[in-house]
Amino acid sequence: MPSTPPSVPRNRSASGLVYAVLSAATFGSSGALGKSLLEAGWTPGAVVGGRIGLAAIIMVVPAAWMMRGQWGRLRGAVALMAGYGAVAIALCQFFYFNAVARMSPPVALMLEYLAPIILVGWVWARTRRRPGTLTIAGTAVAMLGLVLVLDLLSAQRVDPVGVLWGVGAAVCLAVYFVLSAKSDGVLPPLVTVAGGMVFGAFTLAVLAVVGLLPVSAAFVDVGLFGGQVSWIVPLAGITLVAAVVAYTLGIVGTQRLGSKVASFVSLTEVLFSVIASWILIGDVPGPMQFLGGALIVGGVVMVRADELRAPAEVEADLVPDSAPEALPAADLATGALPTVERRA
Known part of the structure; x- marks a missing residue:
């Protein structure tokens, strides 16, 4: 388990770990x-329309309560x-x-979790600065995991359209990372999520x-x-449990954990997705896909670990110079690289 940042009290870290794991577990049920x-x-x-529409109705009430007397802050955050x-939210889930x-x-989720790898390529192309050795190694490991997840080494036919949809979700999740970094301190996170819904x-x-959009x-x-x-x-579950509660x-x-540590914990969503699919619909990936998923998660962990070694540099790559000035720490819930909260 990643070490607790010095600024995070031990009791808040322990409770934060519980909240983060429960969040990953509830998110993991959405696919099944x-x-x-x-x-x-x-x-x-x-x-997607039912889930997002119902979640918007539910979340807009507490968000409006949080913004009472501060409606002027919304004007700069509409875009x-x-x-x-x-x-x-919409395209990623779709x-x-x-x-x-x-x-x-679980296989679709493993494809979506390639988002940090896509983000590495985007930052590399944008800055023309070569990623660290650990990042490159993590990317290679994740790509090998992708080959196993899609079972490309066997004679089994891969659904190319399904793969494209999964990669599209990963691209949208990468956009989520960039927007979340840019939104740091603009609004309370619950308000940002409710407005996004x-x-x-x-x-x-x-x-x-x-x-x-066929409906x-x-x-x-x-x-x-x-x-x-x-x-x-399932509609109530995917809305109340896998969206609002998650x-x-x-x-x-x-x-309570800080965005860096929470981003590692959120990787357990893949495990919870496998468990939920097994219990709810009896759908479990094969052994090679399990191995591939482990390699994808391992590759993402390596990339995340490299980010921890140079947080200021990564933050500068992701957040434009024109990003709004951050609010006091009490108003923040995500850092430059937020947790992998999708999403799906």
């Missing part, structure tokens, strides 16, 4: 819950929340659930109205826990 709806006839657009909601429709949820729901609604739902029983349950169960716990955990 969404898969049950997809297999019952729901389109990815309907799953940020719009980009965050449209790309990091791409992810399209990938889930064509492959196992509202803009995300609006984005999906516009795409649906113009015909670019169709079958209000029938779905397969969960080896039996049949009402469609309300984001809230993640925010509290990040405040």
